[in-house]
Amino acid sequence: MSEATAMMQPVSGTPEQFKQSFRDEAREILTDLESSLLALNENPGDANLVSRIFRGLHTIKGSGSMFGFERMAAFTHDLETAYDRVRNGVLIASPELINLTLSAVDQITAMLEEEVGGVPCDQSACAGILDKVRRLAGLQESRAESGARAAYNEHNERNERNEHRPEDPAVSGKSVQNWLIRFAPGPDLLRCGANPLLLLRELGSLGGLSIRASMEAIPPLAELDPERCYVAWDMVLATSADRDTIRDVFIFVEDACELSIEPDNAGKAGDAAADRTERTQAERIASGLAEKRTPSTGRRTYDKPDSSTSLRIPAIKLDHFVNLVGELVTVQARLSELAGRSGDAEVTAVSEEIERLASALRESSMDIRMMPIRGTFEKFRRLVHDLARELNKDVELSIEGAETELDKTVIEQLGDPLMHLIRNSMDHGIEPAADRLAQGKPATASIRLSARHSGASVLISVRDDGGGIDAEAVRRRAIEKHLVAADAQLSEAEIFALIFQAGFSTAKQVTDVSGRGVGMDVVRQRVDSLRGSIEVTSKPGLGTTVMMRLPLTMAIIDGLVVDVGDSCFVLPMGSTLECIELTRDDVARANGKHLVNVRGEIVPYVRLREHFNVRSQPPEIEQIMLVETAEGRFGIVVDHVLGNCQTVIKSLGRFYHQVQIVSGATILGNGAVALILDPERLIQEAVGNEGRRLNGREAAMTGGRTRDGTCLPPHRAT
Numbered sequence: 113m114s115e116a117t118a119m120m121q122p123v124s125g126t127p128e129q130f131k132q133s134f135r136d137e138a139r140e141i142l143t144d145l146e147s148s149l150l151a152l153n154e155n156p157g158d159a160n161l162v163s164r165i166f167r168g169l170h171t172i173k174g175s176g177s178m179f180g181f182e183r184m185a186a187f188t189h190d191l192e193t194a195y196d197r198v199r200n201g202v203l204i205a206s207p208e209l210i211n212l213t214l215s216a217v218d219q220i221t222a223m224l225e226e227e228v229g230g231v232p233c234d235q236s237a238c239a240g241i242l243d244k245v246r247r248l249a250g251l252q253e254s255r256a257e258s259g260a261r262a263a264y265n266e267h268n269e270r271n272e273r274n275e276h277r278p279e280d281p282a283v284s285g286k287s288v289q290n291w292l293i294r295f296a297p298g299p300d301l302l303r304c305g306a307n308p309l310l311l312l313r314e315l316g317s318l319g320g321l322s323i324r325a326s327m328e329a330i331p332p333l334a335e336l337d338p339e340r341c342y343v344a345w346d347m348v349l350a351t352s353a354d355r356d357t358i359r360d361v362f363i364f365v366e367d368a369c370e371l372s373i374e375p376d377n378a379g380k381a382g383d384a385a386a387d388r389t390e391r392t393q394a395e396r397i398a399s400g401l402a403e404k405r406t407p408s409t410g411r412r413t414y415d416k417p418d419s420s421t422s423l424r425i426p427a428i429k430l431d432h433f434v435n436l437v438g439e440l441v442t443v444q445a446r447l448s449e450l451a452g453r454s455g456d457a458e459v460t461a462v463s464e465e466i467e468r469l470a471s472a473l474r475e476s477s478m479d480i481r482m483m484p485i486r487g488t489f490e491k492f493r494r495l496v497h498d499l500a501r502e503l504n505k506d507v508e509l510s511i512e513g514a515e516t517e518l519d520k521t522v523i524e525q526l527g528d529p530l531m532h533l534i535r536n537s538m539d540h541g542i543e544p545a546a547d548r549l550a551q552g553k554p555a556t557a558s559i560r561l562s563a564r565h566s567g568a569s570v571l572i573s574v575r576d577d578g579g580g581i582d583a584e585a586v587r588r589r590a591i592e593k594h595l596v597a598a599d600a601q602l603s604e605a606e607i608f609a610l611i612f613q614a615g616f617s618t619a620k621q622v623t624d625v626s627g628r629g630v631g632m633d634v635v636r637q638r639v640d641s642l643r644g645s646i647e648v649t650s651k652p653g654l655g656t657t658v659m660m661r662l663p664l665t666m667a668i669i670d671g672l673v674v675d676v677g678d679s680c681f682v683l684p685m686g687s688t689l690e691c692i693e694l695t696r697d698d699v700a701r702a703n704g705k706h707l708v709n710v711r712g713e714i715v716p717y718v719r720l721r722e723h724f725n726v727r728s729q730p731p732e733i734e735q736i737m738l739v740e741t742a743e744g745r746f747g748i749v750v751d752h753v754l755g756n757c758q759t760v761i762k763s764l765g766r767f768y769h770q771v772q773i774v775s776g777a778t779i780l781g782n783g784a785v786a787l788i789l790d791p792e793r794l795i796q797e798a799v800g801n802e803g804r805r806l807n808g809r810e811a812a813m814t815g816g817r818t819r820d821g822t823c824l825p826p827h828r829a830t
């Protein structure tokens with residue numbers, strides 16, 4: 113084994129790029145670990161959750177040591193031991209142990225990030241967590257972190273000397289089974305900084321391990337690559353662990369090796385521990401594994417083309433790819449314009465083929481960017497758990513529609529708004545348990561996060577069953593802060609919209625959780641930046657629902673190109689219902705009001721000519737684009753509809769950030785720049801302007817008294 117041991121050492125330390133790969137994988141494990149801990153807090157007797165937590169800690173410990181995170185491995189060692197005792201029925205998964213483990217997860221996360229500029233790990237907090245865990249688990253209490261590391265290193269040395277014994281079935285309460293394992297490192301395993309010796313040590317910690325090195329793939333000296341491991345290992349492991357636990361040892365290198373884990377039905381449990389040094393046992397290992405694999409011809413499985421079904425790609429590369437696709441869509445639109453003007457049939461055919469391919473590429477790139485919202489939703493289980501303890505409230509978080517997919521850019525921007533909404537519900541909305549019982553409610557309150565598709569949008573809601581919003585209290589507070597006039601006539605929706613004003617709060621005192629009037633303003637600003645809308649509904653004593661409507665994607669949209677005078681605009685296809693004609697006779701029959709009869713329904717409309725003050729002569733027949741908004745169904749009147757297009761959204765820059773009715777701009781096929789209109793904001797602005805116009809007219813009629821704050825849609829005018 114000495115020659116093999118020398119080959120198993122890392123080539124030149126651990127390159128940062130591979131440490132970063134470990135960090136990415138470890139973050140996923142820690143996220144799953146946190147979710148499992150919170151689920152275990154609600155179901156303390158769930159053995160599957162306990163095993164999942166144990167495997168997560170075991171993987172973090174073993175792989176952390178392999179990639180140079182020795183302090184993390186030492187810190188995780190006692191946590192793993194504690195959950196091993198829980199798994200074996202010696203220790204109870206108490207709320208105290210779970211809370212300590214959650215705190216430990218925070219510290220492990222800090223250990224992962226501190227080398228790349230993150231918040232440093234709190235050494236005193238780590239020591240305190242370990243002392244409490246040892247006390248709960250009945251482990252040695254006075255050992256400091258250095259002692260834990262020494263114990264872990266001693267544990268590894270015992271593995272190296274092959275001194276580990278299999279679990280005692282009388283202690284673990286589980287039957288011991290023999291597993292036939294073949295581990296053959298791939299050509300790049302050493303180059304990524306992995307050390308097979310540490311993997312074998314970790315495997316030995318699961319029970320009695322017998323090892324036989326296979327040298328059959330070593331080439332002639334002239335062909336030998338010094339940075340490649342040619343040695344494979346055939347092993348028998350006697351353990352009570354299951355296949356998943358064994359596979360977790362290799363979780364960070366599984367894609368870079370040949371791995372086989374099969375039950376040994378021929379050998380009896382315990383044989384590996386008793387005869388692991390005998391040649392007959394080594395021969396049985398080799399023969400058992402030989403039946404399960406084809407003889408080697410010098411070319412291993414990992415030398416063949418990669419057949420994995422998934423690939424991890426840095427987000428920056430994906431963003432660059434989507435930007436290139438966006439540029440291609442713009443150039444393709446230009447080509448279609450030129451082909452149409454040329455009249456050349458061959459050029460037109462090529463243009464149509466490129467348009468088809470560009471459309472397919474665009475759809476594929478959008479699909480790649482789409483991600484389920486589950487990861488974002490699951491993160492808030494910890495927030496609810498911690499806030500419930502801080503506020504002394506019993507709250508249960510439920511999640512619906514976690515598989516709903518959105519553009520990753522949208523998902524990345526959702527964290528802060530959802531956090532503020534949940535904190536607001538926990539602090540202001542949900543009552544103490546005693547008050548809830550007095551009202552006939554269950555002591556345990558509920559917050560529900562849900563997501564679902566609605567056309568080209570996604571609806572995300574935060575709903576609680578708390579006390580609801582006191583509309584009159586909000587109105588009084590708004591008057592005190594001079595946001596509305598004292599005699600303003602406001603609808604309930606308009607009153608609730610006031611809570612999103614900067615600095616607005618009805619809290620009687622400021623707490624560490626909320627009360628400064630900052631959170632809800634952040635929510636509104638973030639939703640606005642995503643070209644979305646937000647709506648609040650609430651019933652006293654029954655709870656509050658905040659609904660956000662967000663676009664599926666932020667990069668490329670299907671749009672309709674329209675013109676008004678000499679200017680072109682783009683309306684998102686997803687919000688457009690249909691297009692109808694508006695004639696001079698239709699305008700005359702409405703007596704000057706902006707109303708049109710659509711199959712028996714009276715629909716108000718906004719004329720872009722008037723809204724943008726375009727003074728040229730309108731055509732005899734104009735077009736009305738019917739759109740669905742939060743204000744209801746409205747029409748947007750344009751001169752002509754020029755056709756549909758795939759629109760690459762470009763930001764207008766900070767200079768135009770106050771222009772709410774414009775989502776961005778795009779370049780048309782003829783090279784002209786067209787503004788992309790936001791129908792929701794356009795209608796809101798038009799409705800607000802109409803309300804102010806009516807207020808001004810009323811003020812003139814009543815000597816200055818107005819209904820400031822009223823927003824009447826055009827069709828309510830009399």
